Amino acid sequence: MEALAGLRRPNVTVPLAQTIAQQYFGVSAVEVTELGSNQDRNFLLMEASGNRTVLKIDNAAFALAEIEAQNEVMNACVSAGVSVAQVLRNADGSLVRTVFDADGVEHFARRFQFVPGTSLLDAHFLSAVMMQQVGSLTGEVSAALTKFTHPGLERASQWDMRRAADIADSLLGSIADGRRRERVRAAIKAARIALTQVGELPVQAVHGDVTDDNIMWGGPQNSSQLTVLDFGDVSTGWRVAELAVTLSSLLQHAAERPLDVLVAARAFHQKQALTSAEVSALWPLVVLRACVLVTSGAKQLELEADNDYAAERIEGEWRIFEEATRYPLDVMRAATRAALHVQITETETAADAAKAATSTKPAKEPQVESGPFSFPKKKRFKALEGSLLQSPVALHRVDLGAESEWMDDGAWLREGAEEQFIREAFSFVGQPGESGIYLPYALERLTRSRINSAEAPKTIPFGIEAYFTQRTKVFAPFDGEISVPAPTLAERDEQQVVLTASDGSRLVLTGLVKLPQPGPVSAGDPLGRVASSDSQQLNRVRILWVSSRATSRIPFFGGDELAPAYEQLTIDPAPLLGLPREEERPDAAVEQDRRNRVFSSAQERYYVDPPEFERGWKHHLIDTNGRAYVDLVNNVAGLGHSHPRITAAAEQQLRLLNTNSRFLYRQLAEYSERLIEKAPNSLDTVLLVNSGTEAVDLALRLAWAATGRKTIISLREAYHGWSIGADAVTTSAYDNPNAVGSRPDWVHVADVPNPLRGKHTGPDAETYYATELADTLKQLDAQGKPVAGFICESVLGNAGGVLLPEGYLREVYAKVRGAGGLCIADEVQVGFGRMGQGFWGFNQQGVRPDIITIAKPMGNGFPIGGVITTRAIAESLGNEGMFFSSAGGSPLSCAVGLAVLDAMDEDKILENVANVGEYFKDRLEMLMAKHPLIGFVHGAGLYLGVELVRDRETLEPAKEETMEVCERMLHLGVIIQPTSERQNVLKIKPPLCIDRESVDFVVEALDQVLTEVVATFPTAHS
Template sequence: MSPTFSSERAAALAREHYGIDATEVKALAGEVDLNFYLRTTTGAAYTLKISAPDTALSSLEFQDAIMRHLADSGIPRQTPVPVGNITPLGGGRFLRLQTWIEGKMLGDQHPITASLRWQWGQTAGLLSHALQNFQHPAAPTRYKWNPSQTLDAQVLAQYLTEEERSLAQFFWARFATHTLPRLADLRQSINYNDAHEQNLLVDAHGRITGVIDFGDAMHTHTVNELAIACAYAGMGWPDPIGAMAEVVAGYHASFPLQPEELLVLLDLIIARLLLTVTTAAENLAHAPENPYLQVSAAPAWALLRRLRKIDPAFALAMFRAATGAESSRQFAPLHPVVRLAGKTVVPIDLSVGSLDLGNHRNYTDLPTFTRHVARFLEDRNADFAVGGYGEARPVYTTDAYATEGNYGPRWRTTHLGLDVWGAAGTPVFAPFPGVVHSLAIDPAPGSYGPTIILEHQDQDGVFYTLYGHLSADSLLPFRAGAQVQAGDEIARFGKAGENGGWPPHLHFQVMTDLLGYVGDFPGVAYPTEAAAWMLLCPDPSAFLGPAISARATAQPALETLLSTRRRALGYSLSVSYQQPLHIVRGAGQYLYDVSGRRYLDTVNNVAHVGHQHPRVVEAVARQAAVLNTNTRYLHEEILRFAEELVATLPRELSVVHFVNSGSEANELALRMCENWSGTRNMLALEVGYHGNTGRTIDVSHYKFNGNGGQGAPPQTRILPMPDVFRGRHRNPATAGRDYAAYARQEIERAEGEGRRFGGFIAESILSCGGQIPLPEGYLREVYGYVRAHGGLCISDEVQVGVGRMGTHWWGFELQGVIPDIVTIGKPLGNGHPLGAVVCTPEVAANFANGMEYFNTFGGNAVSCAAGRAVLRVVREEGLMENAQATGQLLQTLLRQLAAEFPLIGDVRGQGLFLGFELVYPDLAPAAAPAKYLKDRMRELGFLLSTDGPDDNVLKIKPPLCFNAANAAQLTDYLQKVLGEDACKI
């Protein structure tokens, strides 16, 4: 900063010329003007601007006129308002004062979300709309920051490296041939011309509320307002066109774009980037001491290199899709590509939630997929099955196909062609006359195999048709450029051994632009790009004949599902996440939404061995096909299951009662306690949860002390949660004994009042309490007190049992105790309604008092088959060992994050039952960051949930197939989100 205009001098100028007595003065960055922030004793704030030498007064008058016009326009954004007059300072410098606009620069907001990019575009559109009727004689028509005049910057190529110059000249040449001739047809207006992230302000809620710095305003093509915003919005993102499209959508919503503007938008975006990099190169040569002049150079070059690889036709499709455009291309084929007349043709659903193919294994294993499609046709006595256009499929959602998008990992799932499934050798015909554009054979499994692409022309222009999964000899008669006539047989369906490994079928696709592809073309699209790809690849159903539709059934809107749910289901039922998920498939440690988006599931411990584990699915299906009845008949399955379950427990626990859920299991266990002791009085733990039945709610502090609860019933006494992190006793060496003492005190107090307790119920790691491990010796002490006074001890293993601890089958084993009763829930059946109560023979004999315990579905053959399969999978697939190894790794990675981010106060748990607690420096619970973390990670493709009495604990209890790679990926993304604004303390 020039000493002539120090902060003290700025304060003096404000006092002298505007009567402003500033008590706080701060110099601000700027490219041209010298800028100062001023605040007075009354709290009023201003920007004092000192222009560069030899500034034209008319240009400043023009800027002031724009600001006054916008202030009077009612635009829903704050803009500076000039205060007083423009004051000459000599040397061609002028002094101006403007109102200060509060807010944080958009560039300092982290992250910049899809909503913010939409608002970014909306802001540019609001400016375009507000300035349509504004004119001013001093508005520049030539200016170095005008994208329409990017060719003027070619003289600055001398400051570029050879590689940079080559890239710039490529884009300049394209601009000269493609865009320059179209500029005369575009709307023109006075533009703000500078909607980048350093000039847009956001409020505390992350909403764009202000616009500053009008020094680049000029008269130019209106669409440049959007082009400049897009140029900056695309920097630094894995998918820059996707980011720009979100800006386009916001702009179009507030100021509708015209088709001819969309045609040149990409080149104008690139034009603005070229102005940025060439000006930065010149500035580096002449003013290397000013870092502000280089702030955008590196990301702009990176974006230009990315855009060089993107076909302009694809970018145009993305921008058109962002405006809501739909394909209007109509086709009237002269011949069907497959002759289906007189044949039995059925639709086939291969979507994410398809019941036609069932288990996920049937998609990912091609031989199994082939058998199922063949069976599908055979069962329906059909010649052909047809479908697939626009269908979201889970075929390519493995790690091998993952790429990085703007919102975490992404996969191509939306199918762009139609499939005709039938017999190998089925002939394929040309629908129009044309020429062979290209031929190819891709031998990789899951590929197109032999492929032909034809080029055609009709009254609307050139288009292409693709034929994939052909027989190898289909390509022999052809070469590129060969003529075909409408109705010519051009190919046949290939066998699995030659067509990319698929069941015999034709993949048929129509393309209006090949985007530079030869012999290949994407057959599936990312869901976020699907609308654009479907503009390029219109519905091909007409090519099969008038009665055939290959378009996938439209999925109900999320709002429709939510509305129906609220009306039809219980009003106290909640949904997860701020933006609910429409989940239609599960596989292993993953859940899939209706678009095929894959989410890493870290919270659904009910899917104990993995969502829809094939061995459990098969066991259930096999048994359900034969017998499913109650336990009053003899059947081997329940006996085998009981023996196998008891074998995992200490020998003292040997009698099993089967039920349908964890709630039923705990309800029955509480009855056993009452029968044993003659009283319903129970001891339970703070923030404990044991089920949704009457008795289980009575011992669930989490329920009766929460929203809608009525407080503890008379028969329940609650012991303090034994939390060594934020609880009453924090010394691990003595906490077990210290916390157990509360049980002794309650028992002695009750006996002094002539009462006693029938038992004590607790989880061996507290789930709703926030994944709280019990301190060493706690259960041993409490169990001793309870038993000494005639009560029973229940270990609720619904959340933590069946091998989840890694080192043991059951959580209570961590404490070296044996309970009188163990309760187990749905994880035992991998989500199938199954639970169990396992007790000692003495407890079982006492309960058998003459009243029969009968449960219609508890212990049915199908549930027992599911349970047996779960136990086998845990053993044979080494899932306990995996829980131990992966859990240890995940704890290590989380502790590394805790060392980096003090927001993480504690990492705890055992095996794959973990939690990390978010706290502020004084150990106050950080519930807001926890909620943000949960919802933000969901946006990025990772499902977490919060728990604990303050809802500030992130719990991790995934299916036991969750592995080391999952742990590393999860913590990598946690690291990114923990660095965002909402998680800073």
């Protein structure tokens, strides 16, 4: 039939379209532009009034019932709240007209609502945020059509995924490139076989083409608005095919990371839950969709060499095919199951008895203790039937994972660390005998991680590695067929022996000697032996048990995006050694679901698809796959994560005493004296609390008590905390969109002296704002609201590390004090040397505050806060009653605080901030010269902000681009996040120990990402 051979488009030119619009629809178009379509004709009609609509001339192959079904489907979507481009009614109430093309052929024509915005097809890369939105949209369309029926849906279409393999096969001859043709043929064959294994798939009405070129994006100013276009492919079909079509279109935006599109699959699954069979069928259908695209595109160009639309699309369709087949189909199916957390169908598990047999938890014996090196509670294991060993061997578990105590203090970064730990483990085993050690299945080895790496390291073993203290024979645990593959250039050029079971599962052993001849073996037949090991000589065997579902080669080590798939395709061989299986750990997505169930949606979090972090070291965060990221946002851990001195101080103090400051102990005075030494002269009194919010709250109370007044002046776009008092002086529209208009009457909001975006950015900005504030003080006094205090961050932190105009605080402090008020410096984020000029952020302004609030860096992650002020101001608090904080100034807090101050000196933190901070800013400014997207580099020291704008003249914020940068930088191993009310500033406030090597790595990654992001939003930067 013609559908299999491609369809010629209606012969309608632009002049004829203009005539049809006037004659049949009464639209006088002053400008007509043809839009793309493979088999129909679409035209944008512009009227003199500026009104725009779209004229669609449907292919003559489509019957009226099919056209009416499309219209009804649109209505169903609108009723469900899905944004679609709706068909417009004509003057007589009709939706469809019959028109004729230049050949006199009859066609149906309709006029549609014009949807402004940008086609997602134009985006080069799509972030996880956008892919998630697209997946949700497709799920909403599918849910809206679940019960929809119409006679016009029963149609023969080349886009029906139930016929995709046949259609692609029939069009293969149109691909002229022989190599490409054979690759498509092989992909079709593999997908056919896969679909025979999944069982019955649910059928319903489907849109059939919710793709990047049929989704209009509302643009940067309306980024969450996605609208579906073109319902020309609606029909009855497999429900999961709707998602497969969407995923295939997203593949050309995935930057050679096809698994990234699975975030859209998860979003779809939340809107329209998929069955196990559908999940198993999903990636084979993605592959078949890619095959249909490239074959039908080639056929269309055969029919119409002048079809510019088809010619422009063909290379994009080949990119989709390349990404759909980048990894073996068995691996992608496993990755899909892992991403959606859906169990395998019965049809598949029937052929995989080995996996099922080991999926239940083993008996409690033998048990092991926790820790990096675990001893069995019983000295010997009971040999299991079907074991690799014929006599019991006591194997001790060695944990080199991210949470192992052996990894403390950065030990995992030492050269040769893994071998050193294994040798050390042998010292626990004792004399040679029936014993040894093993490194468990699927537990990451942090010793294989790397820092400053854009690629995820291969840290996860998909088998067990075992070392024995004596020569140990290994036997076949089941009947099977032996093969001895030729050696490969692996980590060691070692021989492998493969035992294939009758169900297709494979046991791969590496490191054996005395190998058997290829051929059949029975359970209990010898497979070889492992040479003995001791603390000097290591001889190991690697045991990889591959599921029958795996048809491709599975590596022993992985760690990139494919790791969850490899884990799905392998079996923990622990029972074959008489060991307990490793307990499955929830992955990051499961952990995120747990968090969502117990936390409020108001709880802020980073990333759409976040990694799970369980360890940090210096300026790196390490996820549970053992990947290290450069941390640019944790200013709380000022000295770096897991600092040994702070850890030791906390541990020692907890062994001695921890009480509250009502009792007498020397650490309280000792720590307070050390803080006062760091403060300006005349500030001689400390009050200790638990957080920055409490410190700000206390500072406000001190200002009120000392002055007998209530009015506090705060700057616009400021953040000071979340308690009632601290929130009252917080004016950031990001934290509260109604902040400025909802402050209590005792708070007055002054204009922010932002040198880039403020009302005045000239050379005398400090005088302008100070004069303005002086006028405000007079007005407040006249209204009977004299000022009690002025609170200001020494650097505009929430704005992105924006520096105040030089001399601003000096002039403003003078005005406030002249009016009888006190000056509060909020140093919660920028104190303790972060700015690179002395210990305090206000050093840059050459001022002395009356009250200093501090917190974040005081405890290097331990909750400590405080206020430093004068004795007179502090004593005024007594007029209102006694002051007390349960944990503020506790022995533990003081011990940690003292350790922080000592470590700052020992680690030469202030010197590092000055040197590395200046280097970092210089490199970012060099990047600014290359990328117009960077509008300004704010800050100093190691509090920097990279402001992204679409135009350096208008300063239009690049909010969506900023989020895209953050998501893409995560892929490259960098943790960075947006800030400011406009969410267009990359905040850079890393641990103060960051070094130049990591700075270089970050800048190179940012250089790459900025180039890609501009390509993602071409209309915004044209």
